[in-house]
Amino acid sequence: MSIKWFKYSSPQSFFPLAGKLALWFGALALVACGVGLYVGFFVAPTDAQQGEAYRIIFIHVPAAWMSMFLYLVMAFWAGLGLAFNTRLSGMMASAIAPTGALFTFLALWTGSLWGKPTWGTWWVWDARLTSELILLFLYFGFMALQAAIDDPRRADKAGAVLALVGVVNIPIIYFSVKWWNTLHQGASVSLTQAPTMAATMLTGMVVMAFGFWFYSIAAALMRARCIMLERERASEWVADYGRGSA
């Protein structure tokens, strides 16, 4: 049995597939977020300590998870591009960065709006918050560096080095609540222990996380399609596509 592993490693053959996948994942995201919000607002009970303010977790926690996860995926593609010099890898890394930055900003924004009523402050220079802010700057740095270099292949390489060095920040964010005394609470849901929250709250949060995940895939693929067309505009297949959609 032979699997054509590299069939979709060329932009030309990946382009139509990416379009179909973006549509499907977009639809899945809509369904998952609809269900997640329903569970979050109409099934999950009021929190005994935080009242209704806790309902921010249904976007805060998934956004924070995605901010870290997307960075790892971005660094993976960037590293793959650096190692194998495949042009699609760099495009994928660039396509993920803005969506990753969006979720990092949302994690900080919603965290701030949660912190005010529960901690009494919008912001503290706590290890968790500070390392998440550094993550936002890493995304911005990656995008700015790529935008500053005209040759896309060189931009990919420079960006990849930055992305890979920045990976060190991800375990720092994840373990910050254990390593330091932080105002930010410890994880209610972790990879190693049973979650310490009501089942319906957890369900809403996990379903929303899937929704955000599917959305990220759809958005990154849509952006990857734009990047493919922009970078390969001199090629025959892009010219054909341009004529076809005219």
Add this chain to the structure above:
Amino acid sequence: MNWGSWENFLAMGGYAFYVWGSYLVTLGLVIAEIVLLALRKRSVLAHLRLHGTAARQGDR
């Protein structure tokens, strides 16, 4: 969770500003990203129509 009325739901137990401030900004930014992506695609296609065909005629 039974909110009883729309007023109660919108009031979010007194945390309306924080809860809706989180959700509306999230919704707004996600919609903005989708719109920006659609505009980007459109501008690439417009560019292709303008320059793509001209370059090809020059090849001949």
